[in-house]
Amino acid sequence: MKKILIAASVVSMFMKGTLLCGITAAAERIPPDAPVPDWVPTDFYSALEFSNKYGATHIADDRICILEKQQTDEKYTYSEDLTATGDWENNYGVYRDVIFDSIPKPEKPEESSKEYFEYERQMRELEFLRFDEEKNAYITPFKFHMTVYELQRDTTLTVEKHVKYGEKDFGTTTYTFACDKDDNLTETDINNWLPDCVDEYAAFKKERAGITLMDNLIIYCGDLGTGTGEKFEITQSGTARLELIASRNLYPETLLPMAGGSTNMIRVYRALNNGLVKLTAATYLGYTDDPEKQHREETTEYFAAASPEEIITIDPGQFREPVPYDCNADDEFTIADVVMLQKYLLGTGEIYIWTNADIDENNILNAVDLSLMKQALLKVYAQKPESEPVVTLKAEDDANWYYCPENNSIEVPYHFYLTIPEGMVPATAVFSPTLYNADTNETIKIDKFESAGTPGKFKLTVTMELSESGIRHYYVTVPGVDAKDGSNKTYKSNVVEWQVNLSREVPVPPAA
DSSP states (O other), X not given: OEEEEEOOOOXXXXXXXXXXXXXXXXXXXXXXXXXXXXXXXXXXXXXXXXXXXXXXXXXXXXXXXXXXXXXXXXXXXXXEEEEEESSOSSOEXXXXXXXXXXXXXXXXXXXXXXXXXXXXXXXHHHTTSEEETTTTEEEEEEEEEEEEEEEOTTEEEEEEEEEEETTEEEEEEEEEEEEOTTOOEEEOSGGGTSOOSHHHHHHHHHHHOEEEEETTEEEEEEEEESSSOEEEEXXXXXXXXXXXXXXXXXXXXXXXXXXXXXXXXXXXXXXXXXXXXXXXXXXXXXXXXXXXXXXXXXXXXXXXXXXXXXXXXXXXXXOOOOOTTOOSSSSOOSHHHHXXXXXXXXXXXXXXXXXXXXXXXXXXXXXXXXXXHHHHHHHHHHTSSOSOOOBEEEXXXXXXXXXXXXXXXXXXXXXXXXXOOTTOEESSSSOOOEEEETTTOOEEOOSEEXXXXXXXXXXXXXXXXXXXXXXXXEEEXXXXXXXXXXXXXXXXXXXXXXXXXXEOSOOOOOOO
């Protein structure tokens, strides 16, 4: 059975030492008048200590404690949803739900007592806070919302914390817990092992400093100086793509902001596809471009993903940088890669290197990637070290649709328009351009070559045999004489693209 429950209303005023009664029969396992364990926060200072020691969650004494740091700005709104599953009608209990948002004014001890020194230290800190006469308390710059739960045997509990700033949604943090048949209570989300406070981070870093692999997840763990101008960046390359699933910057929670110190960083990645990947984390000084003053420090590791669920560490020599746009794994970027992507989008083929086909890096392969790849290929053709492209070629249409019966080919006439630059001298008495397939460099027979009615412009008619859809590229060469020195020279045109779309279905005539 699955039951959706709404979280108990928040008690805005803190009552020290008072327990709120459970709202369900499940709370009977822990009597409402049971004493609060020492580790459960009872005021703002103990909540601060809890946050640094345990982070957002802690389980002990058959209790689940969740602590959420909240901003005092009224534009921030906080809400939560609870979902419980199991065989019990009432399968969880909330017996403490409070907010710590103020610090009661401390009583002044005798100046000769041992407590006076601590009182003086505390008052020096509190004097920076606003004092509320009505509450007789100092208002803290942020607040803690604490909830303590218990859970019935063989049930689960999911707590979703929502944060918004005005209309902007900051997302949801989800915590999940389970109590098995033997009353073993555990947290089952990523926070079960991933540090979310400075104390947990310190222990975690001893085992996993730098870039490491854990349970098919790639983890970076390192420090960044605060207030030093130091910056951090992490980059990836390869045929596999990594997705960031957790990002945390941890630092000691204090009542007032600290000067200096360091930020403890954790990044967790998972692989989206198979392949090789290189991950580099670097720290550097952001206020200078002088390499000698950068003091750049890098950590690099190499991984191979047989699947998102099977990742291993590899030696640097096993890694190779992929050729951009090479999605058929032949270490070249050619028209074959465009064809492979087009067939994949039509559902008639596959992609060997998925990341090279996802050119806009949005983890989706679509027509946008195909268009970007075609543009990149045209640039490659334009940059080839051939003769100077002084002749201009234009296709009649960028794309055409034709009907072609199954297992047959068709022949269609097609036209190109050629423009000869002013001052060009033909090498022979009879002007004779040659048309080429740019993808194969094969020559194409020109059926008819005639003037287009304007000086220097000509029309080429060719017969094309078509048997499948695809993208074709063409160019022409013209033998000529350099007008400056009289030497023979081959003039090559630009490369034009023609997209052929064949339909195998018999066209249906329009209704009368």
